[in-house]
Amino acid sequence: xxxxxxxxxxxxxxxxxxxxxxxxxxxxxxxxxxxxxxxxxxxxxxxxxxxxxxxxxxxxxxxxxxxxxxxxxxxxxxxxxxxxxxxxxxxxxxxxxxxxxxxxxxxxxxxxxxxxxxxxxxxxxxxxxxxxxxxxx
Amino acid sequence: xxxxxxxxxxxxxxxxxxxxxxxxxxxxxxxxxxxxxxxxxxxxxxxxxxxxxxxxxxxxxxxxxxxxxxxxxxxxxxxxxxxxxxxxxxxxxxxxxxxxxxxxxxxxxxxxxxxxxxxxxxxxxxxxxxxxxxxxx
Amino acid sequence: xxxxxxxxxxxxxxxxxxxxxxxxxxxxxxxxxxxxxxxxxxxxxxxxxxxxxxxxxxxxxxxxxxxxxxxxxxxxxxxxxxxxxxxxxxxxxxxxxxxxxxxxxxxxxxxxxxxxxxxxxxxxxxxxxxxxxxxxx
Numbered sequence: 033x034x035x036x037x038x039x040x041x042x043x044x045x046x047x048x049x050x051x052x053x054x055x056x057x058x059x060x061x062x063x064x065x066x067x068x069x070x071x072x073x074x075x076x077x078x079x080x081x082x083x084x085x086x087x088x089x090x091x092x093x094x095x096x097x098x099x100x101x102x103x104x105x106x107x108x109x110x111x112x113x114x115x116x117x118x119x120x121x122x123x124x125x126x127x128x129x130x131x132x133x134x135x136x137x138x139x140x141x142x143x144x145x146x147x148x149x150x151x152x153x154x155x156x157x158x159x160x161x162x163x164x165x166x167x168x169x
Numbered sequence: 170x171x172x173x174x175x176x177x178x179x180x181x182x183x184x185x186x187x188x189x190x191x192x193x194x195x196x197x198x199x200x201x202x203x204x205x206x207x208x209x210x211x212x213x214x215x216x217x218x219x220x221x222x223x224x225x226x227x228x229x230x231x232x233x234x235x236x237x238x239x240x241x242x243x244x245x246x247x248x249x250x251x252x253x254x255x256x257x258x259x260x261x262x263x264x265x266x267x268x269x270x271x272x273x274x275x276x277x278x279x280x281x282x283x284x285x286x287x288x289x290x291x292x293x294x295x296x297x298x299x300x301x302x303x304x305x306x
Numbered sequence: 307x308x309x310x311x312x313x314x315x316x317x318x319x320x321x322x323x324x325x326x327x328x329x330x331x332x333x334x335x336x337x338x339x340x341x342x343x344x345x346x347x348x349x350x351x352x353x354x355x356x357x358x359x360x361x362x363x364x365x366x367x368x369x370x371x372x373x374x375x376x377x378x379x380x381x382x383x384x385x386x387x388x389x390x391x392x393x394x395x396x397x398x399x400x401x402x403x404x405x406x407x408x409x410x411x412x413x414x415x416x417x418x419x420x421x422x423x424x425x426x427x428x429x430x431x432x433x434x435x436x437x438x439x440x441x442x443x
Binding site for chain 3: 201203204205218219220221224226227229230231233234238264265266269270271272273274279280281282283284305306
């Protein structure tokens with residue numbers, strides 16, 4: 033059994049947007065009691081991750097680390113057609129990935145107390161991002 | 170069809186604990202012949218990964234790399250409420266992620282000969298970690 | 307419901323091979339309309355990722371970044387039995403991981419316009435890699 037829903041999210045440039053409650057709505061609508069909720073983003077310059085959602089400083093520090101993992105405008109890059117944040121966005125994207133998945137039990141997301149599902153926009157400008165949630169069980 | 174089991178693991182501080190056989194037990198109990206085993210950890214300062222499980226030096230070398238990817242006590246961090254290993258643990262956690270999944274075929278985990286499923290504790294002190302295994306098929 | 311197929315891929319040493327159309331064939335053969343396609347590689351020195359597949363320079367730049375994330379022949383490594391690319395391959399492998407998964411809707415892979423599923427060989431020499439695709443729904 034599988035249930036699927038797609039939604040769009042408007043980002044405001046580089047940074048994170050928590051989507052846990054939006055994913056939980058799809059799980060509730062699915063009527064599936066036991067299974068897995070799969071969340072997928074159809075882009076290569078943003079990504080999805082699960083991280084601490086209590087202290088906003090964690091998200092700022094993750095940006096600090098990501099700037100080191102894949103610096104903007106690195107002179108070694110060949111791919112820079114869309115600017116200094118183009119290749120760095122692809123580099124950041126593959127490190128956390130285009131999907132996350134969370135178990136579903138008793139019809140609810142079995143996410144940890146301090147965990148949040150976040151869309152991480154890696155481009156500096158605002159973008160519209162399409163997210164597909166599929167619940168299987 | 171889906172089958173789910175939850176267990177706790179006591180870590181001894183930073184380092185890895187292989188849980189492949191524990192996950193294989195859940196797959197056997199599920200009675201599912203073909204599908205996917207999804208393993209999830211409900212925390213943001215440890216992670217799950219699949220890596221070589223034959224030579225313990227690989228795990229030591231992965232610690233060496235992780236210390237570079239997200240150093241302890243970096244002066245750039247703002248989030249340090251729980252000590253020098255607090256933010257570094259969150260940074261390490263997002264790089265390998267909170268879940269791994271392995272195909273199931275003929276009722277068994279189709280894991281490679283040299284692969285092991287590992288919980289990677291990123292905090293320096295011991296913690297109790299909750300792991301949810303869901304088999305869908 | 308689940309459908310599974312396994313295939314081998316011959317790599318030509320370090321670099322990427324796109325396998326999106328091969329995965330799409332398994333999805334078509336599955337007859338599953340709504341669900342998730344899970345792609346898994348049974349090795350620890352290559353990995354799977356979803357990234358931009360239009361400009362080959364992106365893949366070259368990802369190699370540039372990966373060389374920094376896990377350098378070949380680093381003097382800090384203890385595990386070097388198979389050469390300078392042995393431990394670096396394990397380090398690269400855990401960063402992008404052994405599986406990717408893509409939603410299936412209307413019987414097709416719901417992959418983004420610019421996304422491709424790639425096997426990323428991290429060893430410098432050619433290898434035969436086994437990939438398991440499981441569609442659940």
